[in-house]
Amino acid sequence: MLAAAQRLRRREDFAATIRNGRRAGRGALVVHFLNPGLSQPGVAPFEGDARSEDGAGTHAEGAGARAGFVVSRAVGNAVVRNAVKRRLRHLVRPRLAELPEGSVIVVRALPEAARVGYHALEQDLDAALQAARRPKSRGERR
Template identity: 55%
Template sequence: MLPSENRLRRREEFAAAMRRGRRAGRPHLVVHLTEGSDPHVAEGTPPPPRAGFVVSKAVGNAVARHRVQRRLRHLVRARLSDLPAGSLVVVRALPGAERAAFDQLARELDAALERLLGGVRG
């Protein structure tokens, strides 16, 4: 489970991250990243990075979708410290993600984030 302050909840936040952000596609997922300040956070405090997930019915049945979402949530949680403050990240699973191994999803997420962050990740 992601901490409450690191979750995207509102449709507008998902839409903003997907429309205004950059994206990197991989065979089983697409990562959208918007860097910048969150208008809903008070001035002077560095806002934490926030993440959301989109796993459609094209991925599989409910059991498969929840499994994919749990895997992606676990992977993103481990990488939150690498994300810039105030960034919004949306990870969208593609059909076939339910058949991908956990390690493969991890490699694809790392490659997408590496591309989006320009190689600055530690």
Template identity: 55%
Template sequence: MLASTHRLRRRVDFAATIRGGRRAARGALVVHYGLATAAPPVPDDAEPADLPESSPAPAEALPPPRAGFVVSKAVGGAVIRNLVKRRLRHLMRARIGALPAGAMLVVRALPAAAGRTYTELGADLDGALARATSGRRR
């Protein structure tokens, strides 16, 4: 099971990661990767003109890396979808520590994920993560 501090839960976070992040597909998975930026705290009596420009916060102010999963009905029935989600959560548990602080990751399973073994899903996830987190842009 993935620790609760490493889970992506809010719809806003999913949407921000999917819209603003990098996308990489491998096999039966699509990975969306983005970095969270923490805004500096704003005093209650601050005027809009007094607010500083948003800048990346130091690493200690960023949340730990978080991951979320999207497994639609196209993958299969409830039993198959939950099996795929459990496998993906377990695979991410071993890989989440390698991501930088503030990383947000959405793993979307394609219909082919229903027929993949645990090992094949792991290989797909590794390939997609390597591609999404690399510095290269296509």
């Protein structure tokens, strides 16, 4: 399980990461990576960073990297989706320490994630993270 400070929970945080971050798909998953230090000028990645209306604290600056997971019903029934999420959490946990301070990733599992083995999922995650973190080339959009 990820620590509470390492988890994305708010819809707005997921949306900001998907909208403003870099995307890379490999095999059974897609990774959206957002490094607020390198994001576009004038774009606030998280609108309500200080504190939400219900009093729950959100991500504070300098609190390390965070991760969120999206596993839709297309992946399988609830048992299969939860197994995929557990595998992904286990794979992402050690990789968060390698990410820059304040960065956020959203890992979206594709239906293939339910059928591939642990090591194939690990290779897909590493390749997608590496691609998403790669600097933009001159001709690339966004």
